[in-house]
Amino acid sequence: MSLVFHDTYKRAKMPFEPLEDGKVKMYNCGPTVYDTAHIGNLRAYVFADLLRRWLEAKGYEVTQVQNITDVDDKTIRRSREEGLTLSELTERFRDAFFSDLETLNILPAHIRPAATDHVDEMVTMIEELLKRDHAYRAPDGSIYFRVSSYSEYGNLSGKRLEDLRVGERVTSDEYESKDDVRDFALWKAWDEEDGSVFWETSLGKGRPGWHIECSAMSMKYLGRDFDIHTGGVDNIFPHHENEIAQSRCATDGTFARYWLHCDYLIVEGKKMSKSLGNFFKLQDLIDKGYTPREIRYVIMGTHYRSRLNFTFDGLHAARSALGRLDEFQASWQQFKVGDASAEAATAIDRAEKQFDEAMDDDLNISAAIAAIFNMVREVNSLTSQGVTTVGDRERLTQLWAKWDLALGVLSMKESSDSDGDDGWIEELIEERKQARQAKNFARADEIRDELVAKGILLKDSPEGTTWKREAN
RNA sequence: GGCGGCGUGGCCAAGUGGCUAAGGCGAAGGUCUGCAAAACCUUUAUUCGCCGGUUCGAAUCCGGCCGCCGCCUCCA
Numbered sequence: 001m002s003l004v005f006h007d008t009y010k011r012a013k014m015p016f017e018p019l020e021d022g023k024v025k026m027y028n029c030g031p032t033v034y035d036t037a038h039i040g041n042l043r044a045y046v047f048a049d050l051l052r053r054w055l056e057a058k059g060y061e062v063t064q065v066q067n068i069t070d071v072d073d074k075t076i077r078r079s080r081e082e083g084l085t086l087s088e089l090t091e092r093f094r095d096a097f098f099s100d101l102e103t104l105n106i107l108p109a110h111i112r113p114a115a116t117d118h119v120d121e122m123v124t125m126i127e128e129l130l131k132r133d134h135a136y137r138a139p140d141g142s143i144y145f146r147v148s149s150y151s152e153y154g155n156l157s158g159k160r161l162e163d164l165r166v167g168e169r170v171t172s173d174e175y176e177s178k179d180d181v182r183d184f185a186l187w188k189a190w191d192e193e194d195g196s197v198f199w200e201t202s203l204g205k206g207r208p209g210w211h212i213e214c215s216a217m218s219m220k221y222l223g224r225d226f227d228i229h230t231g232g233v234d235n236i237f238p239h240h241e242n243e244i245a246q247s248r249c250a251t252d253g254t255f256a257r258y259w260l261h262c263d264y265l266i267v268e269g270k271k272m273s274k275s276l277g278n279f280f281k282l283q284d285l286i287d288k289g290y291t292p293r294e295i296r297y298v299i300m301g302t303h304y305r306s307r308l309n310f311t312f313d314g315l316h317a318a319r320s321a322l323g324r325l326d327e328f329q330a331s332w333q334q335f336k337v338g339d340a341s342a343e344a345a346t347a348i349d350r351a352e353k354q355f356d357e358a359m360d361d362d363l364n365i366s367a368a369i370a371a372i373f374n375m376v377r378e379v380n381s382l383t384s385q386g387v388t389t390v391g392d393r394e395r396l397t398q399l400w401a402k403w404d405l406a407l408g409v410l411s412m413k414e415s416s417d418s419d420g421d422d423g424w425i426e427e428l429i430e431e432r433k434q435a436r437q438a439k440n441f442a443r444a445d446e447i448r449d450e451l452v453a454k455g456i457l458l459k460d461s462p463e464g465t466t467w468k469r470e471a472n
Numbered sequence: 473g474g475c476g477g478c479g480u481g482g483c484c485a486a487g488u489g490g491c492u493a494a495g496g497c498g499a500a501g502g503u504c505u506g507c508a509a510a511a512c513c514u515u516u517a518u519u520c521g522c523c524g525g526u527u528c529g530a531a532u533c534c535g536g537c538c539g540c541c542g543c544c545u546c547c548a
Contacts, residue, residue, distance in 0.1 A: 031548075044548040072546075158475055159544065184545065210546050232548030239546070262548075263477090264541095271541090301496080302485070307478080307541080314484055317497035324496090327511060358486090366486040370495035380512060384503090441506060448508075459510045468510090 003058060003360045005228075006305060008236060008259040009156050013362055016258065018227045024060045025222040026052065027256065028109065029214060029231035029239070032069040033093035034078045037100055038281050039299070039310060040265040040272055044232045046296060047262040047304045049106040049408065051230065054359050057406040065221045066109035068094050070116050072210050076197050086197050087116070100282045103292045104299075105408045111221050115213040122208045122216040123201045125250050126186045134249040138177035141189030141204055147182040150245045156259065157237035184242050185209035211242040218256070219247065229256035233263050262304040268311050285315075293412040294318040300409065303365055321373075325410060328376045329400065331383060332393045340391030343382050348395055351375035355403065372403065425456055429465050432458075 003016040018024045028048040031037055048066070055062050069075075070090035079089040094114070101108065115122075126143055129135035134149045147153050154160055189206045190198040198205050218226065231240060240259065247255040264271075267278035285295055297318040302308040351371045358367035379396070382388050404410035432447040448458055451467070459466050 029548075032546095037548085041548045047548090074546090157543080160474085182545080233542075234547050237543065237545080242545090264548075266541095298484095306485085309484070311484075313497075317484065320498090321496050324511090331511085364486075366495065370486070373495055377513085384512060436506080439506080445507075452509085457509065460505075460508090461510085466510090 004362055005258055005260055006362050008240075008261050011158075014258065018060065019225060019257065022059070022061060024055050024062045024228065025226035026055075026062060026064050026228040026230065027214070027218040027222060027226065028064065028066040029229075029235050030067040030069065030112070031097055032072055032074055033090045033097060034072075034074040035093060036096045036281050036283075038272065038279060039267075039285070039295070042100060042104065042282060043265045043299050043308060044230070044262055045101055045106050046104060046299045048109075048230050049104075050300060050304070050363060050365070050406075051228070051260065052107065053406050053408060054363060057359075057402065063111070063222065064109040065111045065113065065218060067214060067217050068097075068112060068114045069210070069213065070094065070114045071197065071207055076194060079197075080195060090114075090116075103282060103286075104296050105292070105412045107408070113217045113221065115208065115217070118213065118217050118220065119199050119201065119208060121220050122212045123187075123203055125212060125216050125246070126203060126208075128250045129186065129246060132249060134246070135186055136179065138179075140177045141206065142177065142185055143187040143203060144178050144183040145186050145242065145246050145249075146179065147184070147245065148180060150249055152248075153245050154241065156241050156244055159237060159241075184211060184238065186212050186246065211239055212246060214239070215243050215247040215250070215255075219251070219253075224251050224253035224255075226256060228258045228260060230260045230262070233261045236261055260304075263307045265299070265308040265310050267309075269309055280310075290315050290319075293322060293409060296412065297322055297409050300365060300407065301369065304363060322409075325372070325376065328380065329410075331380070332388075332396060334383070335388045335390050335393045336386065338389030338391055340395055341382070341387050341389055344379055344388050344392040345395065347375055347378040347382070348392070348399060352399055352402075359406065425451065425467060429458070429467065433465065 004013045005016050006012070007014045026048075028045070031041060045066075048064070052062050052064050068090075071086060075086060075090055079086045082089060084092075098108070098112075126135060129145065130137070130143065133146075135143055135145050137143050186209045187203050187206055188194075188209055189204060194207060198207055218229070229240070229243075236259075244255055247253070266272060267280065270276055270278060272279050282292070282295065286292065294315055295318075298310060298314045299308065301314075301318070351374060354371035354374070355368045358364040358371060361367075379388060379392075400410060428447050428451060432444045435441070435443040435447070451458060456467050459468070
């Protein structure tokens, strides 16, 4: 069984073989920090996290680099609007972004470079491109990459040079200094709009173009050629196409060897937009009473190359499904003393194998989760027959921990619940217990109804009564 | 105009030539319970947008049609 990934460049699933045995070097296109991320943005990082976790589960030593774009048109415009310096603005949203990642149990990338800290590397690369005649300086002082100098341009996105249409969006003013409308900026000469944002370099006074940062930073930390480059499908063109062109032309290398892209997220079947009222940031959902764990489960639950339909039904389904997994884990405590049973071992082994095969197949998360639930059902059934033992529990604990590491959701803490004092609930439960012992069921039911009205569900068992909050 | 994707049970969602079309949610029935809830078990698509074709055999391949959607210069 071998690991395969769908490579956008080859448009096919390809066996994954890293450059260096046992090691994977991966670059994720990170956010432009001009605002807090919405759940669509966050999907890309949940995906990258799942990818990294699975590679690590396979035993690879992963080096993950995720950049922060902290200088571009949007960050500059926004900082001026808010009356902040560029770094004041970008640091605020960068921190908010990191915080969102942590909330979603996304492991921090090993290296998280910011574009503004790597202008020197970008300048060096642009100089090399100029030297090799893949770039030119335009009359306005900006430097552009000459697309016609790279014959393989368009291979990633499947666009042929001659097909690229000059759309209405390309105003003639903005591009009149370019030799060819398809050429893209490597270096933007300073203008009024940039205000105090500029670097004085050998290239002149200005700032880097967008695409060059990812080339410079990925190669700085991962080497000329590295294994995986990820991003959203919207990055395929032009961003990644341009990265490939400038990187290969500057180095003669391969650059990234596997390109993985995740699709968009839509909400309730529609494109997320503020006017439709279906535009959500992480905190918006938490404020509605959903937990980060439920949100992660939903975002993760659809294959990364499919469009994810994010719905509130789905969020509730996640709550039930996770509850079932939690109940399963809790049920291990009831296992009787004894050696591992052959029946349970068979179910557990099969599930482990199915999970591995599913994830190895381009991260087929649906099939992987199905393997978990199949095992849950089989083991529950064995438990009801009194078959499962402490020996089985050991094996389950081990496998569960492995899956948890890979998915990052099994033991993820339910936060944002139980803020405030829950003592009143315990008091009512105690009163009800006494009423029940006195066979005063009328009062006992009254208390239960009262709690239900407040969204508290009771669960009676031989060990006592426990409670939990109902889905809102 | 160019390139590309999608349409599977009430909802979400795997499967892309052949054992009985995964799994989750929901729903129904059962076990348990003072009654419930929760939990657990069982059941829940002769059928994969429609029409043709290829094949011993198709949700899976080919053609046509219908419907939805993405990208085509800075948007994860």
